[in-house]
Amino acid sequence: MWLVARREIIERGRTRGYLVSLLFTLALLVMAFVLPSLTRGDDTRRLAIVGAPPANLRSEIDAAVIRNKAKFVISEVPDRATAEAQLKAKTIDAALEVPADKSTSGTLTFQEAPDATIKEVCYEAVVIVRAGPDVLQPPETHIITPPSADESSALILATAGIILMFIGIFTYGQWVLTGVVEEKQSRVVEVLLSTIRPRDLLVGKVLGIATLAMGQLAALVIVGIGISQLSGQVTLPATTIGAVAQLVLWFVLGFLFYATAMGALGSLASRPDEANNAAMPVTMTATLCYVATIVFVIQSPGGVLAQVMTFIPFSAPMVVPLRVALSAAQPWEVIGAIVVMLLAIWLLFEAGARVYAGAVLSSGSRMRIRDAWRARR
């Protein structure tokens, strides 16, 4: 079994296809993160000064804007209520209120996420204006509706993870599929099966390719986290490590499950071009689960559908990491789902190997799964 797995790793890892797909997905990931930050477009910041500020605040802000090479549109509003109304209407990005007597550094108010440039500009200006003993005190930052930073970036991560999972399972599942048919067609399988059991051949192949897929996933995760940290677009929530670990775990489980199913069904085909037809039931089911996950489970990760799908092996690899990332799964649900999944994988190894053994040595046209199941070698 390990011999088979080793061959898959070495032979396929060496192919140009693997390296290209690795680089391609990495490039996609980089683009996905970098492009939005490049095309954010309008970088003019709108700041309102509230009430009666110290006399030179406006000019110091202008100076600080120039020093920071930023573009500001500065307005004045009579009172805090007006400022908050404008913040809510998003006609301004932030409101700065500094008492005329300069007794404090005042407050800087944002509607949602604070903006680093506005904070910096206001800080510099207020420090110069006050020039007092506690000058280094920045304006107190106040946020009206603090966005749950954790939630939004968790959602991004989880969604990206599910998409990666789906693509990964199918890219590498395809390798298992074509690998099985190739061995069947070239009769290599006859030589191999005279020395090892069909189950070992099938499982070894799946494990070998799973290792390669893991390599690619690991590269993606590391680069992805690195980029998101650098671009500052996604603030990694505290639960990230757990969520990523779950994602990786479920990728492995999902891959073992789906790839084994595809390998077993692929053995029914007699030519590579038939293989995709043979694997159709699996790909259809997976696509259905994927769509259901993206459309429904994301809406209500704690809902009944989500709970049910947690315990169905076909959908669990996509549903569970999503729910974990959104903190919508109970620990017992996760553990239960893992147990169900492991059981399903083990069953599939046995059942898949039986179909595989019945079908892979047949020649002639495509077999039906029932015949393969019944075929005693």
Place this chain on the structure above:
Amino acid sequence: MLEIRGLTKRYGRVTALDGATLAARPGRLLGFLGPNGAGKTTTMRCVFGLATPDAGEVLWDGAPIDAAARLRFGYMPEQRGLYPRMRVADQLVYFGRHHGLRATDAKTRAAALLDRFGLADRARSKLEDLSHGNQQRVQLAAALVHDPALLVLDEPFSGLDPLGVATMTEVLRERAAAGVTVVFSSHQLDLVEEVCEDVAIISAGRIVASGGIDDLKASSGRRHLDVEIAGAGASWPGSDGGLTVLERDGDSVRLLVDERADLGAMLASAQARGEVRQFSYGPPRLSELFMDAVGDGSSAPDAAR
């Protein structure tokens, strides 16, 4: 020694093997003959555990074959049996390791075999980049890499050029001389007659003849008489003697005669017609034995593979 006893295998309603029994002895080449669909490949698959017989057994040195015994077998399936996109030397090492060789031994053996077949410089090429003949050499090397005690080859000579046939023959003979039991199937009867000591002929799932080629010939009741009479054309032997004419080509004629035929009288009769240039009496050719044994069994269903 490989013994196959009463092997029966059905695929649905098709009976592929129907009580086939044969034995292959070490140090000898056994040619396994039969029309398409007679059960040759199924028999080989039963030996390698690729098919489970419905009845009967396969014995190696008197014991049922288990996984450990199978590691000492080498199998060359009918088509390819190698990875097209894998490097030649890597494939040999891979198959060697599947047969229980350690990595270093497998590498040494693979290199030695490639050297032997003149493919040392192609060791790092992908299989699909090799010529057809060279691919078949690699295939043979893959079956030999673990130095098997039993070598089973399905149609090893099909598609080989005369040079390839010569190499294959040489290697098989050499293995047999080293004490290996060699079984191969073939449709090239003249080649089998030349290469093998033993044959087994299978028809519709039954072994209809088996044993040493010479013994089979000797025990066959039929004899052949080849006669060439200058200028006699089609006139001899006429229709009087009740002799069966098998072939007639100009002045030459090949007759089927009885073991007890009176050769002296026949020679006299021939000489009366003209100058006798050839008068040779002998056992049938293997191809004739084959046709006799198989009879009309060549209509066996093709699905039985």
